[in-house]
Amino acid sequence: MKYRSTSIKxxxxxxxxxxxxxxMSLFLWGRxxxxxxxxxxxAATDLWWxxxxxxxxxxxxxxxxxxxxxxxxxxFVSLALAQGAGLGIxxxxxxxxxxxxxxxxxxxxxxxxxxxxxLMSVIFSLLKKISGFxxxxxxxxxxxxxxxxxxLIGDRITQxxxxxxxxxxxxxxxxxxxxxxxxxxxxxxxxLLHLFFSRQFLYTSSDPTFxxxxxxxxxxxRMLLYLMFTVxxxxxxxxxxxxxxxxLLLIPAFIGLSRARSTIESFTIAALLGIILPALGYxxxxxxxxxxxxxxxxxxxxxxxxxxxxxxxEKIFQVYSR
Numbered sequence: 294m295k296y297r298s299t300s301i302k303x304x305x306x307x308x309x310x311x312x313x314x315x316x317m318s319l320f321l322w323g324r325x326x327x328x329x330x331x332x333x334x335x336a337a338t339d340l341w342w343x344x345x346x347x348x349x350x351x352x353x354x355x356x357x358x359x360x361x362x363x364x365x366x367x368x369f370v371s372l373a374l375a376q377g378a379g380l381g382i383x384x385x386x387x388x389x390x391x392x393x394x395x396x397x398x399x400x401x402x403x404x405x406x407x408x409x410x411x412l413m414s415v416i417f418s419l420l421k422k423i424s425g426f427x428x429x430x431x432x433x434x435x436x437x438x439x440x441x442x443x444x445l446i447g448d449r450i451t452q453x454x455x456x457x458x459x460x461x462x463x464x465x466x467x468x469x470x471x472x473x474x475x476x477x478x479x480x481x482x483x484x485l486l487h488l489f490f491s492r493q494f495l496y497t498s499s500d501p502t503f504x505x506x507x508x509x510x511x512x513x514x515r516m517l518l519y520l521m522f523t524v525x526x527x528x529x530x531x532x533x534x535x536x537x538x539x540x541l542l543l544i545p546a547f548i549g550l551s552r553a554r555s556t557i558e559s560f561t562i563a564a565l566l567g568i569i570l571p572a573l574g575y576x577x578x579x580x581x582x583x584x585x586x587x588x589x590x591x592x593x594x595x596x597x598x599x600x601x602x603x604x605x606x607e608k609i610f611q612v613y614s615r
Contacts, residue, residue, distance in 0.1 A: 305558045308603075309565060312548075315599045316569045319592060320576070327580040334579050341575055344468040344585075347476055348571025351529040352541045354480045356567025357487050358525055359546030360559055361518060364498035369432045370417065370519075371526055371542055374410045375535065376439035378527040381409025383446045403475065406527045413439065414519040422512065472532045479528050483521045494518055495556060536586035537574070541567055544593045548600050552607065566596060 324331045334341070362368060385405035389395070413435055420431050487494070497514045505511060529538040549563030574589030583591065 301555045301558065304554050305561050308552075308558065308562050311603065312562060312565055312569075312596065312599065315596060316573065319573055319595055323577055323580050330580045334576065341579065343470060343473050345572055345575050347468045347473050347532055348537070348575060349568045350476050350480055351525075351533055351538070352545070352567035352569075352571040353564055354483055354487075354525050354567075355529055355538065355541040356545035356549070356563040357484070357560060358522060359542045359567075360549060360556075360563055361494055361498050362522070362542060363546050363550055364495070365518075367428065367432075368543065369429070369436075370414075371522065371539065373413060373417065373432050373436045373439065374523055374526050375530055375538070376436050376443070377413035378406035378410040378523075378530060380439045380442045380446075381405040381407070383443050384409065387446045400475065403527065403531055406531065407524060409439075410523040410527050411520060414523045415516065418512070418516050418519055468532055476528055476532060479524055483525055486517070486521060490514075490517075491556075491560070533571075534586055537571070537589050540586070540589055540593060541570060544596070545570065548596055551600055552603060570596070 362371060382402045382405055385402055417431055417435060420426065421428060424431070493509070493514050497511055497518060526538060526542070529541070533541075545563040545566035546559075548566055549559040549561070553559040553562070570589055570593055573592045574585060577583060577592055578585045578588035581588070
């Protein structure tokens, strides 16, 4: 048992160093390709500080939650939650449009998105328990209903379409201090819930039967987990946009779980990449004038290639160690 624990810690350390070296290589490659813009990037700290901090905070939380998403096999639930959040924002703008109330720099759209996404999460959880339908069919139904609602209500709004687009899809470059404060308010509690109750969330995700044998109910933990998804995804969508949000939710968790020998290893690697990917994404976006979301995906491809190299190295090591 002691040997196994030492072996796990060793693999966590090796993978941590490996992906840290990949990150440093990408950083130095960018510097070599655009040395002048590299200097300008670090001279313009005020321009990118808030977006990078917001991105790394969202990336850390989304990467950890992404492990639960993949273990639960509910990847497309995140799409339905995002659609529910969008519907909530559109409904609020539609109501305020008739009341003559302006929502500029208001936190109400975020709260409305949280409410509607949370409502969709609760409905999904209840239907999953009491109905005989598959998860995919329930997700598809909720997604289509929310999308239809957005189309119907959005067609009635004649003003503020630019603001609506930013609120639903986000603007990963123009992150304001207010956006950062909002993230600092809602995301740390989710991180604390993960730290204190990760065991319960893991059993809910991968072995709910064991949780039942301990005399604990699955439903409250599952609903709390969906609530965490709801708040984190809505906050990230409003701040970063759809593409970076889904990338940070899935890619770090996928790499962390691949080749992992333990959950500690999965969470450690996912958290590391959740922090690194947004920072490198902004860095490459500045150096090569790329859209921020596309830049993050571009950087992620190198880490996926590194995962392939990790797999090949493991196979070669197994062959020569026989």
